[in-house]
Amino acid sequence: MVKKTGKYMLLVCALLWCTLSFGQKSEINASSSRTTVGLNEPFRVTYSTSEGTGQFRVPKFKNFQVVSGPYTSQQTQFINGSRSFSKKMSFDIVATKKGVFNLATATMLVKGRVLESNSLKIEVKAEALRENTSTKKSKASFEVEILTSKKSVYVGEPLVLLFRAVLFDQVRDLTILQQPNFENVLQQQLDFKQTSKRESVSNRTATLLDFDKRLVIPNKPGTLKGQSLQISAKVQVPSGRRDFFGMPMNNFVAKVATGKIPSVIIKPLPSPKPEDYSGGIGDLNFVRELSRKEVNGNESITLKIRIEGTGNFNTLSVPHLVEPQGFDVYDPKFNENIRYTERGVRGYKEFEYLLVPQFKGTFILPEMTWVYFNTSKERYETITASADTLVVVGGAPSKTHLTNDLGVPLTKREVNAIDDDIRYLQQGEHVSDQAYDLKSWSWTVVGLMLLGWGVQVIPRKKVKGGSTSRKKELQKLVETAFDSAHENRFGIMLNSLEERFLELGIAKENTSLEEITQLLGDAHGLAVHQLIERCQIAQYAPSASSGDHELLTEFTRLWNNI
C-alpha cells in the first residue's frame, strides 16, 4: 500500500514537472517578411505566441514607420484531442533611414512573468533590391506631389501648399506617413474638402485627389526646399488565384509614395526699412474709428484702432493709441477675428478704447501713422489717421463742477508734456566781431588817464592874464557909473581900486601909502593913494570934490598902470 502510494506520488510529481517545463516554453516569436529591404519599401513584421492570456506590448519601431496595422489573429486547434492555441500581431512598416537596425523586442506579461520576443535584424538599402511580382505590379499605382501657390514670397507673405495624390489604380487606406516640417515657418492646416478629378497623366488616365491644403508663412529669408510628403496606401493587385466562382482574386499590398516640395524662394523685405515700420506684411489697412467727435461732459467716446485685411496677423501687433490730452483713457479691450484662407490670413485685430472727458474744451487727438509692407505692390506703405478734434461741451464733467468763490475749478488738470523737442531758431542782428578793437581802445584811455595824473605834478605857473578881463570889467563899471552920474560913483571907483589891490595881494585894511608905494613905486603909489583919499572925501562930501571928469581922467591914467 505504501509502495503504491509512493508510485502515485512519483507520477504526480512527474506530471507536475512536465507541466511546468512545458509552461516555461511559452515564448514570443518575432518574424519579418524581409530581412533586407529598400527605403520606403513596406514589409511585414509579425509577433506570435502560444500564450492565451496577456497582451502584447509592441516596441517602438525606431528608424521605421508603421504603414498599416496592427493586424491581430487568434487560432485554436484541437488535433487528436490535444488543444493548441496561437495569437499573432502584424505590422506593415517601412524604413526611414539606410543602415542595419535591430528591431526592439516585443514583450508580454503572463502571470507575473515577462515574456520577450527575439530581436530582428533588418538591413535597409537605398532602393529595393528584389521585389515580388505583386509589388512590381503595383509600382506606379499612385504618386504624391506638393503644389505651391507661388515660387517666391517675401518673409511673412503667406504661401499655400496643396497635397495631391495621383492614383493610377484603385487604392485604399490613404494615410499620411510624413508631412513637411519646415523650420522658421508657421504652418496651418486649412479647412478643405477633398476633391478629385480625372485627367491624363503621362499618357495614363489617373484620378487626381487633392486631399490636404496647408497655409505656410515663412518667418526668415532663405529657400523652402528638401521637405517631403510621404503617404502610404493599399494597392489592389491580382493574387494569381481564383475564387470558388472562378473569378480572379486580388490582394491589397501596402505601398509608399514620396513627393518633394518644389523650391520656394523666401525673399527678405527690401532695405532700408522705414524707421517706424510696424512689422505688418500683406495687403492691410489701418483704421482709427471714433464713435463721436462731440461729446457731453458726462458721456464717453469709443475709439477703435484696427488693422484689417490679409497679412501676417499671427505676428503683427496693433499700435497703441497716442492719447489725447483732457481725457481719461481706460485700458483697451482687444478684439480679434482671424481666418486662415487660401489667400492668406484674413480678418482684423483691434484695440477698443474708452475715452472719458476730464474737462470741457476742444482737444486734439494726435495724428497716427502706421507703416507696413504691401506684398502686392512690393513696397512699404504708410497709412495715416489724421488728427481729429474732440469737443467736450455741455454738462460739465464732474471734476470741474466744484469751483471756488472765484469760479476756478477746485480740481485742476495736470498739465503733462506731450513730447519734448529742442526750441526753434533765434533771430537777431548778427554783428561782425571785427568791427571793434576794444582792447586797444581800452589801453588808450588808460594811458590818457595816467597822462592826466602826470600833468598834475607839473608846477603851476602864476598866470596874470586871468585877472585882465576883471580889471577891464572894473574899469568899465567905473566909467559907466561916472557917465550916468551914479550917486555912488565914487564908492564904485573906490571898491574897484580896493578889489584890484586885493588881487595884487593888499587887503582893504592895508591900503596904506607905504604898502601902495612898495607895490607901485613912490610916484605912482603916491598918486594912487591920493586918488583913493579923494574918492573917500568925494563919497562923503561930494560938493568938496574937484569934479567928476578930472577924477575919472586921473583914475583912467593910474588904472592902466596898476
Add this chain to the structure above:
Amino acid sequence: MEQHITKLSTAAKELYDQGLYRKALDQYEEIVSAGVKDTELFYNIGNCYVRLEEYGEAKLYFERALVFDPSNTDALHNLDWINLRLADALIEPSQELMEWLSELFRGTLPEEVWMVVGSFVLLFSFLLLLWKRFSNRKINWRIPFTTSLIGIVLLSVGAISRPKITKCIVVEPNSYGYSEPFAGGKRIILLSEGSSGKIIRVQGGWSLIAIGDGRSAWFESEQWKRIYPEYQLK
C-alpha cells in the same frame, strides 16, 4: 557786409524750415567765417546739428551760445535736451573761480559793454584832471581819483568777462583715452560723443584732458573741440 550776412541768415532759416539742415548749416558756417560771433548764430548752428543727430557738435555750439549769453534760455533748454540723450553718464567738469566770475559778469552785461563804459569813465577822469590842472576853478582831487578807480574796475571786469574756457567736448562718435600721448599707450577710458572735459595740456596732436570725476587721460586732439576760443586743439 551786413546785408550779405542778413541774406545768408534768412536763407539759412528758410533751408532749416524746409528740413535741409546740412545746407542751412553751410549758410551759418559762412556767417561765422565772415567774422560774426554771437549767441543767436551759435544757437542756430547747434539746432542744425541736433537735427542732423550730431549731438557732440550740437552741444559744443549750444555751449558757445551760452558763452556769449549765459542767460540764453533757449540754449539752456536745448543743452538739457541733448544732455538727456548723451550716452555717457558723466559729471560735467567743475568751473574755476575766474570762469565762474567771467560767466557771472557776462551774464550781467556783455563784455563789450563793460569795456565801453569803463573806457568812457576813464576818459571822463582824464578830462577832469585836465580841467583841474588848467582851470582857475578849484576841483577836489578826490573826484578824478574816484572816477579813475571806477573806470579801472569796469575795464578789469570787462577783461575778466572775456571768455577763456578750457572746457572741450568730444565731437566724434567716441574717443579713447590713453595713459600716454601716443596710440601705443594703454587705453584707459572710452568716452562717447558729447562728453566733456577740461584741457590740462596739449602736446603734439594729443591733449591731456581731465573729466568731471577727476580722472584724466590723453586723447587725440582732433576728436575734441574747445568751446571758446574755438581754435582746434593742437
